[in-house]
Amino acid sequence: MTVVTNSILYLSGVSVSFDGFRAINNLSLALDPGEMRAIIGPNGAGKTTMMDIITGKTRPDTGEVFFDGSVDLTRHDEADIANMGIGRKFQKPTVFESHSVEDNILLSLKGPRSILPTLFWRETQDAAKRIDDILGIVRLGDKRSALAANLSHGQKQWLEIGMLLAQDPKLLLVDEPVAGMTDAETEETARLLRDISQSHSVVVVEHDMHFVRELGVKVTCLHEGSVLSEGSLDHVSADPRVVEVYLGR
Numbered sequence: 723m724t725v726v727t728n729s730i731l732y733l734s735g736v737s738v739s740f741d742g743f744r745a746i747n748n749l750s751l752a753l754d755p756g757e758m759r760a761i762i763g764p765n766g767a768g769k770t771t772m773m774d775i776i777t778g779k780t781r782p783d784t785g786e787v788f789f790d791g792s793v794d795l796t797r798h799d800e801a802d803i804a805n806m807g808i809g810r811k812f813q814k815p816t817v818f819e820s821h822s823v824e825d826n827i828l829l830s831l832k833g834p835r836s837i838l839p840t841l842f843w844r845e846t847q848d849a850a851k852r853i854d855d856i857l858g859i860v861r862l863g864d865k866r867s868a869l870a871a872n873l874s875h876g877q878k879q880w881l882e883i884g885m886l887l888a889q890d891p892k893l894l895l896v897d898e899p900v901a902g903m904t905d906a907e908t909e910e911t912a913r914l915l916r917d918i919s920q921s922h923s924v925v926v927v928e929h930d931m932h933f934v935r936e937l938g939v940k941v942t943c944l945h946e947g948s949v950l951s952e953g954s955l956d957h958v959s960a961d962p963r964v965v966e967v968y969l970g971r
């Protein structure tokens with residue numbers, strides 16, 4: 723069967739059980755190319771498991787998962803999926819602490835793995851330009867020579883987002899990016915993700931409702947592995963079912 727969608731990401735009727743427990747239950751979701759979507763929902767709603775399914779870490783028992791219109795993600799493994807252009811940021815930052823900020827980006831750049839000494843001059847120039855652009859986007863232009871270990875928690879999160887950008891993904895999945903950030907860092911992260919969404923599709927899972935409001939995008943609330951409510955943040959947060967299972971707590 724050939725399925726072609728207009729969506730960058732398309733899930734339909736997806737279910738997965740762990741030892742008989744249905745963590746994802748008939749989940750359907752479609753993301754337009756270039757869209758940024760916020761995913762909210764109580765602990766255990768299946769948000770991280772949904773990302774595991776998209777990235778090939780977990781295989782669904784049933785349902786369809788398509789990327790970029792027609793790529794059946796259930797037929798690919800994690801490495802393939804990353805190479806096809808889906809980048810994922812986990813909750814905890816995993817930067818190379820003993821390297822400088824700019825080397826962290828350099829080491830993540832897509833393309834030939836062999837670095838500086840073996841690069842031709844032209845490639846070196848291109849790489850330098852890419853690194854500059856990325857450091858600008860992730861607000862670390864003035865920290866380029868700093869050791870990653872010496873960044874604040876929030877700056878490490880930004881650096882990791884920069885490392886994802888260096889892979890030039892079409893779709894970015896970001897799980898709870900502002901957990902543990904200061905208010906100022908949280909607001910800057912919303913601006914940063916809005917900048918990135920100008921040229922990428924993005925799925926952001928986050929609990930911080932102030933941050934979700936700053937993102938200003940369509941929201942999907944998950945509950946017990948399915949979509950409970952979807953629409954503007956005002957629409958979703960006024961939905962009595964969302965108040966009942968999530969916001970009212």
Ligand SMILES: Nc1ncnc2c1ncn2[C@@H]1O[C@H](COP(=O)(O)OP(=O)(O)O)[C@@H](O)[C@H]1O
Pocket residue numbers: 740745763764765766767768769770771772
């Ligand atoms: N690999 C796994 N094995 C068993 N249970 C799992 C596994 N992954 C997730 N679960 C369960 O699935 C449910 C959804 O978890 P998760 O996707 O992490 O929720 P969320 O990210 O929304 O908090 C939880 O009840 C969790 O315990």
Ligand SMILES: [Mg+2]
Pocket residue numbers: 769770771
């Ligand atoms: Mg989670």
